[in-house]
Amino acid sequence: MKLRTFLHSDQNSPTTLSEIQRAHDWIASEEFFGIFAYATQSGASSFSIAMAPAFWVGTQSRWLFGLDYGRTQPQALRIISGKPNAEVRVYDGAWIVEQNGFLPRRDFHAKSSILANRTNGRFGMIVGSGNFSSNGLRKSIEAGATLRTDVQAEYESKIRNIETMATDLWAQATPLADILDVYEERWKADFAAVTAEEEAQADQPASDIFWIEAGYVTQNRGPDHPGNQIDFPRGMSRYFGFNPPDDLAKNSVIGTITFDPPSGGLVSRDLRLGNNLMEKITLPIPETHGLDLYDGKVLVFQRSANRFKMWALEADDFVTAFGSRLYDVKAMGSGRRYGQIAA
Numbered sequence: 061m062k063l064r065t066f067l068h069s070d071q072n073s074p075t076t077l078s079e080i081q082r083a084h085d086w087i088a089s090e091e092f093f094g095i096f097a098y099a100t101q102s103g104a105s106s107f108s109i110a111m112a113p114a115f116w117v118g119t120q121s122r123w124l125f126g127l128d129y130g131r132t133q134p135q136a137l138r139i140i141s142g143k144p145n146a147e148v149r150v151y152d153g154a155w156i157v158e159q160n161g162f163l164p165r166r167d168f169h170a171k172s173s174i175l176a177n178r179t180n181g182r183f184g185m186i187v188g189s190g191n192f193s194s195n196g197l198r199k200s201i202e203a204g205a206t207l208r209t210d211v212q213a214e215y216e217s218k219i220r221n222i223e224t225m226a227t228d229l230w231a232q233a234t235p236l237a238d239i240l241d242v243y244e245e246r247w248k249a250d251f252a253a254v255t256a257e258e259e260a261q262a263d264q265p266a267s268d269i270f271w272i273e274a275g276y277v278t279q280n281r282g283p284d285h286p287g288n289q290i291d292f293p294r295g296m297s298r299y300f301g302f303n304p305p306d307d308l309a310k311n312s313v314i315g316t317i318t319f320d321p322p323s324g325g326l327v328s329r330d331l332r333l334g335n336n337l338m339e340k341i342t343l344p345i346p347e348t349h350g351l352d353l354y355d356g357k358v359l360v361f362q363r364s365a366n367r368f369k370m371w372a373l374e375a376d377d378f379v380t381a382f383g384s385r386l387y388d389v390k391a392m393g394s395g396r397r398y399g400q401i402a403a
Contacts, residue, residue, distance in 0.1 A: 061214040076190035077197040083184035092121040093174040098131035101356020102194035104139040126168030134244035153234030183215040184208040199352040268363035272398035274354040286353035292339040318367040322350030
């Protein structure tokens with residue numbers, strides 16, 4: 061039995077995701093069983109980028125997620141369940157989806173991955189603190205351990221018992237298709253205690269702090285890297301201090317925004333009016349500026365002199381930090397929300 065412990069303390073340390081990759085490569089997994097308390101769109105995107113299409117094509121994967129407190133994003137479930145050879149179930153899902161606030165009757169807090177190739181007799185397991193979000197998989201300070209073996213007796217004594225118990229939980233869990241539509245509808249209604257009205261344009265801002273859901277971000281930097289180009293609704297340029305004319309020509313530069321991300325120094329980018337009449341921006345490269353990736357995150361901007369501090373937060377972290385201060389919340393035609401934050 062090979063045992064490796066890890067603590068993701070800096071950019072050169074192993075992460076939960078890199079350990080899953082390492083174990084998968086050694087085992088040449090035919091089976092993967094992911095068990096996580098919650099899942100976010102950023103986690104689904106991070107996993108898919110790292111594992112590449114070959115994982116989904118060559119591996120039968122089962123996923124058991126929790127919905128406790130609504131931390132799991134419906135889009136994450138749609139992404140994973142839409143992959144080849146993947147099946148998703150939800151722990152106590154039929155009950156939780158009916159509860160106000162998605163309160164569980166017993167918290168589901170497991171975070172582990174079990175990998176197997178029964179043909180070549182190789183097995184592995186990764187356990188730790190990292191959840192199925194981009195932060196948990198590869199950014200936050202997380203700790204864990206990886207077990208690998210090609211000795212059948214070691215598998216029987218160290219991994220199989222856990223695998224059996226996890227399979228029992230899987231057998232009792234709710235198939236995702238039974239509850240996904242209902243969960244998504246109720247999750248959107250519960251996200252931030254504000255009504256989002258569809259608007260064609262953003263209004264004149266009254267606050268120096270504002271936000272927008274990034275949603276799905278096109279991988280404009282290639283399939284192995286997270287994207288960094290997103291659309292803003294027409295008029296969001298006002299939040300950044302611009303006042304473009306209504307008859308501005310397509311593909312015109314509205315102005316230059318200087319971002320102050322968590323690390324990597326200042327970044328200046330042109331904000332343009334696109335062919336689709338939405339405002340387009342290329343954000344700082346996420347990996348080099350402490351932002352990890354943008355998919356599924358909530359982007360927060362705060363004016364500071366002639367620049368804008370920025371953060372990319374998971375939805376539940378955003379609500380915890382700013383939920384009581386949101387106002388003027390709107391929704392784009394795609395459903396992505398944005399608005400202002402009271403100082």
